[in-house]
Amino acid sequence: MSPVQGGRVLNLDTLVRVRRGLRTPGPALRLPVPDGMTAPLGCDAIAVPAHVGPLVMPRLPRVGCVYADETHWYWLVPSDSDHALEWPAPARYVTGALVPDLPEIPDLVHRPDGTLPYTPPIPLYLALCRVTGTAPSWSRPVSA
Numbered sequence: 753m754s755p756v757q758g759g760r761v762l763n764l765d766t767l768v769r770v771r772r773g774l775r776t777p778g779p780a781l782r783l784p785v786p787d788g789m790t791a792p793l794g795c796d797a798i799a800v801p802a803h804v805g806p807l808v809m810p811r812l813p814r815v816g817c818v819y820a821d822e823t824h825w826y827w828l829v830p831s832d833s834d835h836a837l838e839w840p841a842p843a844r845y846v847t848g849a850l851v852p853d854l855p856e857i858p859d860l861v862h863r864p865d866g867t868l869p870y871t872p873p874i875p876l877y878l879a880l881c882r883v884t885g886t887a888p889s890w891s892r893p894v895s896a
Contacts, residue, residue: 779853780851780854781851782850782851783795783819783826783828786860788867789863789869795830795870796833796845796847796848796849798826798844798873798880799845800842800843804880804884805824807883808825811875811883812871812875812876813872813875814872815862816828816864816869816872817860817862817870818862818871819858819859820858820859821854821859824858826851827871827876829870829872830870831847837873842884843880
């Protein structure tokens, strides 16, 4: 695909970013990266209802920063961890780790050793699929 003279080529990544930019959430708080840690890949978050969090935690080979309040648990993941993944309901993907409509930052309930705050997204995705009884998107039948 070649750009129109003076134009710009739009690909799937560009369209995803444009769609994200159109969202207008209410006031939001950003889940922080703890002091002494760095997020070189940016940060997004996966939110799940609080009753799901304890079911997922022991299924993960590595757990990054996890925040929790009475209603939800939030795992920090690298930015764009939703690329080509449909996170299973009731999980919710939170771009920029911006959590809307919270009165305060949830408590940090797990901090990993080292300097990276991330839970690896593929193991988290698979654990959530397992807990929710959802087949991973790549194993579902494709219709013509």
